[in-house]
Amino acid sequence: MAILEVRNIEKHFGATRVLEDISFELERGQALAIIGSSGSGKTTLLRCLNFLETPDQGSISVEGSVIFDAADPATQKESELRKKRLHFGMVFQSFNLFPQYTALENVTLAVKLLAKERQDYKQNKNRILAEIEDEGKALLERMGLSDRADHYPHQLSGGQQQRVAIARALALHPDILCFDEPTSALDPELTGEVLKVIRSLADQKTTMIIVTHEMAFARDVADQVIFMDGGVIVEQGPAKEVIDNPKQERTRQFLSRYAEN
Amino acid sequence: MFWQVTLSILKGCGEAAELFFLTLLFSLPLGLVISFGSMSKWTPFRKLYGRQNRFLHGLARIRPISTITNTVVWIIRGTPLMLQLIIVFYGPGMWFDANPWNLFADGRMFACVLTFVVNYACYFSVIFRGGIEGVPVGQREAGQVLGMTKTQIFFKVTLLQMIKQVVPPMSNEIITLVKDTSLARIIAITEIIKAGESFMKSDGITWPLFYTAVFYLAFVGALTLLFGWIERKMDYFR
Ligand SMILES: Nc1ncnc2c1ncn2[C@@H]1O[C@H](COP(=O)(O)OP(=O)(O)OP(=O)(O)O)[C@@H](O)[C@H]1O
Numbered sequence: 001m002a003i004l005e006v007r008n009i010e011k012h013f014g015a016t017r018v019l020e021d022i023s024f025e026l027e028r029g030q031a032l033a034i035i036g037s038s039g040s041g042k043t044t045l046l047r048c049l050n051f052l053e054t055p056d057q058g059s060i061s062v063e064g065s066v067i068f069d070a071a072d073p074a075t076q077k078e079s080e081l082r083k084k085r086l087h088f089g090m091v092f093q094s095f096n097l098f099p100q101y102t103a104l105e106n107v108t109l110a111v112k113l114l115a116k117e118r119q120d121y122k123q124n125k126n127r128i129l130a131e132i133e134d135e136g137k138a139l140l141e142r143m144g145l146s147d148r149a150d151h152y153p154h155q156l157s158g159g160q161q162q163r164v165a166i167a168r169a170l171a172l173h174p175d176i177l178c179f180d181e182p183t184s185a186l187d188p189e190l191t192g193e194v195l196k197v198i199r200s201l202a203d204q205k206t207t208m209i210i211v212t213h214e215m216a217f218a219r220d221v222a223d224q225v226i227f228m229d230g231g232v233i234v235e236q237g238p239a240k241e242v243i244d245n246p247k248q249e250r251t252r253q254f255l256s257r258y259a260e261n
Numbered sequence: 262m263f264w265q266v267t268l269s270i271l272k273g274c275g276e277a278a279e280l281f282f283l284t285l286l287f288s289l290p291l292g293l294v295i296s297f298g299s300m301s302k303w304t305p306f307r308k309l310y311g312r313q314n315r316f317l318h319g320l321a322r323i324r325p326i327s328t329i330t331n332t333v334v335w336i337i338r339g340t341p342l343m344l345q346l347i348i349v350f351y352g353p354g355m356w357f358d359a360n361p362w363n364l365f366a367d368g369r370m371f372a373c374v375l376t377f378v379v380n381y382a383c384y385f386s387v388i389f390r391g392g393i394e395g396v397p398v399g400q401r402e403a404g405q406v407l408g409m410t411k412t413q414i415f416f417k418v419t420l421l422q423m424i425k426q427v428v429p430p431m432s433n434e435i436i437t438l439v440k441d442t443s444l445a446r447i448i449a450i451t452e453i454i455k456a457g458e459s460f461m462k463s464d465g466i467t468w469p470l471f472y473t474a475v476f477y478l479a480f481v482g483a484l485t486l487l488f489g490w491i492e493r494k495m496d497y498f499r
């Protein structure tokens with residue numbers, strides 16, 4: 001069974017339709033790359049999955065249970081939305097680290113707040129907090145940042161900031177980790193270190209959706225690729241197939257523009 | 262003579278300090294309320310959106326709370342505080358033959374504090390609004406996708422960033438308030454300037470008037486040190 005099922009998502013901003021009849025599935029442990037030109041609706045799609053936008057039509061299911069259905073108001077309760085968001089992790093193009101916290105605090109803040117809701121929090125407070133700290137440090141180490149744990153975001157390079165943001169998202173153990181152009185705000189020499197981290201996550205079978213303009217990376221790392229244009233999915237399939245032998249004319253045109261550069 | 266003058270001016274300082282601290286105490290929270298009002302997106306007529314009738318269609322976009330608040334802020338910031346003081350204190354007596362300020366033990370000070378509070382709350386509201394809107398939306402969204410509640414996001418993420426942005430313009434405004442207390446003399450409150458000036462009439466000497474500057478400078482100097490300290494405290498992040 002697919003871990004994520006997206007059915008017929010549609011989204012309007014005022015009178016403009018930004019997403020139209022978006023449907024796809026994602027298997028556990030797979031990486032999905034979403035490619036497409038600027039304004040094609042990639043960011044909006046990720047924002048819908050994270051409930052930063054509410055789709056006008058369609059449904060989203062995680063592990064077989066419907067967590068959102070535009071036709072069913074019972075699935076849209078504000079109170080449950082917060083918990084449902086935790087199925088997804090989000091890494092933003094602009095990092096959005098909290099400037100007043102150190103790298104480690106950025107990673108552990110939300111986990112600590114969430115732990116307060118545990119039944120046994122009062123009794124085992126110290127142990128729980130220590131465990132969270134340790135896990136945070138371990139995550140930063142995985143990102144190659146163990147010596148930067150006590151640095152504030154402004155003391156870190158863009159690539160380091162983005163890796164902290166990835167650790168922050170991983171700390172909540174999301175079922176599906178979403179990346180919105182994680183390297184677009186980085187200098188070319190810094191993109192490599194971030195892509196390397198994402199590649200290692202793929203090797204460890206992290207379920208991911210990656211919006212990216214790095215075609216070679218999408219081809220190598222992703223299992224599936226979706227090509228979007230004008231708010232619709234034009235083509236989807238196994239990554240190498242779509243990128244090496246696109247079936248649709250529009251996909252071909254889009255990819256040839258990348259080949260030229 | 263020097264000590265007599267100093268003592269008299271210090272009394273004026275007492276009045277000024279009372280006005281200063283009471284104004285701050287009430288205008289800071291009121292300013293926050295006004296800033297929320299000016300940002301209100303409440304559109305009670307939104308159901309009319311898309312109606313054929315142009316008037317009804319236009320009505321749908323109206324945000325009554327923010328429109329009213331913004332108009333009030335415009336009027337208060339657009340007229341001199343001195344004029345507002347005169348209207349509030351003398352207005353009722355002139356136009357309605359009633360002086361509500363007599364009902365209070367210290368009616369002059371009460372009217373003065375009231376006027377200052379409303380006036381400064383309007384200025385503060387604009388600064389607060391800038392601080393709230395100055396925190397990038399990405400910060401709130403990052404909190405949301407991390408499963409934080411609205412309250413947690415406000416207190417753990419946005420508040421400190423807001424405060425950091427707001428401190429420099431606030432310190433400016435607060436320093437202005439120190440000197441604006443001198444306007445209270447227009448409704449015959451013996452604040453610092455009036456205390457100094459009174460020696461011109463009674464003893465024919467002018468130096469006490471200029472001597473008052475020392476007291477303002479001392480007070481503003483202390484505030485400058487305080488704000489500098491607060492800004493340094495928050496220097497650790499950007
Ligand atoms: N909040 C919004 N209000 C109105 N229109 C919006 C809003 N957000 C996005 N849009 C519009 O929706 C369309 C899709 O935007 P989106 O950001 O999803 O594209 P994208 O594929 O991520 O583009 P890019 O590659 O430039 O990031 C664009 O035409 C954009 O102008």
Ligand SMILES: [Mg+2]
Nearest residue numbers: 042043044180
């Ligand atoms: Mg985008």
